[in-house]
Structure formats: C-alpha cells, structure tokens
Amino acid sequence: MNDVIKDVMKIGIAGIGTVKTPQKIRTAGLGSCVGVVLFDSSRQIGGMVHIMLPDSSIAKGDNFNEGKFADTGVKLLQILLAKEGARSLAAKLAGGAQMFQFSGGGDLMRIGPRNVEAVKHELAKLGIPILSEDTGGSCGRTIEFDPMNGELQVKTATRGISVI
C-alpha cells in the first residue's frame, strides 16, 4: 500500500508509514479523512497515518486495517515509531474537512469534524502534544512532512501551499 518513490514515501487511504531524514512522507487528497503526523524532532524520525473513521468499534471482525480508524491508527503509529527509536513524540494534524454542505445532514455529514475530535482524544490519552493543525473547513488537502525540520506542508486546491 505504501510505495517508496524516490525520497518521498506515499501513504494511501487508511495507510500508515514511518520515515527518517532524508526521506519525506506524504498523503494526497485528504477530505474528511485526517492526516496525523507524529515525530521525534531530535531524532528526525516521523510517521504518518491517513485516518478515515473515528472509532474502530464499528469495524466488522478482528481482521481490520488499524490505520483506518482514529483510535487504532494513532496508537499503531506510536508503536511503529517507538520501534524505530523515537522517544519524545509531538503531533501535527491536517484534514477533517466537510467536503459537502448539506442542509440538515446527519452523522455522516459531520464525519470530518468527528475524525478530528477522535484523533485529539486519542492523542490526549497517549499524552502526545499537538504542535499545529490545519483542520476543518470544506477543502481537500495534500500534505507532506519532512522529519528533518518538522515542517508539514499543506496544499489545497484554492489556497495554495502553506507550512504548519
């Protein structure tokens, strides 16, 4: 699922991966999904998970993709980074948009904000501080993280590129 192309690892929907300097890591086309970056700046190790849904309790069976859900995905990323030698982690988030504006709209319509809430809840539980975020709104995002300087680049269709 995660192809290594040149010096940038690509993370797909519900994908998860870790990189060390000089490699970067990116995921494209985040809508209501949330891209969570955890990194250890002193060791220049970072990882990313592309979260689709807030809670793994709705998954059928035990054999599900842990990267898909906020609760299991964030936890798994922490474990993978620890294996790579990361110690002191911080987080950056992007995504969680509401792509379509409906009048009314149920739980499904609020999936973006719910994903963000669930990720924050999990990070708080694990004691990982959030350094910056670009979440909510109604636009898609492509993000790329560089563990060398801890910069998360956020690209949107309408606002261009920003760094958080």
Added chain:
Amino acid sequence: MIGPFSNITPFHLDILKEIGNIGAGHAATALSSLLNKGVDMKVPAVKVVAFDEITELIGGPEAIVASVFLRVNGEAPGAMFFMMPVNQAAYLVQSLMGEDDEIHDEFSEMAFSALQETGNILAGSYLSSLSDFTGMKLAPSVPATTVDMAGAVLSFGLMEISAVSDSAIVIETAFTGMNDEHGESLKGQFFLLPDPGSYRKIFHALGVSIDE
C-alpha cells in the same frame, strides 16, 4: 474476492454492469435533451477496487474535479457521484446557460446551481430507471456540489463501505457529448457505490441467488 465481496462472482458483476447500463443510459438521454445535442455513453465498467485505486479512475487523488454528490436512499442505499474535470464542467455550464463568455475556472454561484441541478436531473433519471428495473424504491437525496481534489471528494463516498472493507465495488459509466461546432466535447463520469448491505438486496430483487 475478499471481505464482503467473497460471494460476488463474475456473473454478479455482469448484473451490476447491466444496472450501470440501464441507469446511465437514461441519464445520458436526459443530458442529451438538456443540452440539445447527442451524448454517447461508454459500456459501463464494474470493478472491485482498493480505496487507493479508486481515485485513479478519475485522474489521481489530486486531480481537481467538479463533483455532484448525493446519497441514494431507499431499499438499496449507496452513494452516487457525477464527476467531470473542471474545464468540462465549465463547458457544461456554458452550454446550459448559453453564455458566450470565455470559460472561467472560477465558478459563480449560478454555475454551481446549474451544475447541481444537472446532477439532480441525471441522478434522478439514473435512479428511477434503476428503480423500475429492480422494483425497489430508490430516491436521491438533495445533491451537493463541490470543485476539489478527487481523492478528497471520493473518499467521502467510501465512508459506509469503509467500516467493513478496504475495497469497494464501483459501477462506473463514462459519457461523451458530441462535438459542437467549436470541436468541443463533453466528458464526465458516473460512479455508483452501493452500501455493503445493498448488493444482496439488489441481487435478491432481481431473483439472482448469492451464496451464503
């Protein structure tokens, strides 16, 4: 096949293809009368695709597309998208509103409304023919329109299925409007993504058995 699609055979996929054929055929006719020009439809494709591959159907996760999204409500719920590259959508709007102006990539509120209404009409004719074919009650929700990255838009339609699977069955139909005097043609795609429980209901309604 894997996960919730383990019982789906090539025969079942052919049936879904026929559904795309009937639905999109009617939608193409509706579009044709809306634009007052011929619209060709390609043979539908039915694919079981991993989430990552789904955006490849429309030019990659970052391709900017104009999308009309609606939920299918009723006996076989699902998600439906009508997607076009931005310049094609601008061309569609221009054809509809009869404006002679240059095509803009920025959409006015009026252009969004026109696009939304087009999606509404097309999805309505798609679903009503599907409803007639299967004898099931199916109704479109109010449509929503956006211009953004294909990945960001399509992943929203995967929410229902993503709880149970990492792949989805996509019923895809592409259409092309006939060239006008400027040599312009119109291209767009329909995506129908039935919810996980809906396949069984569709097959059942058509009297096709599916092994437990």
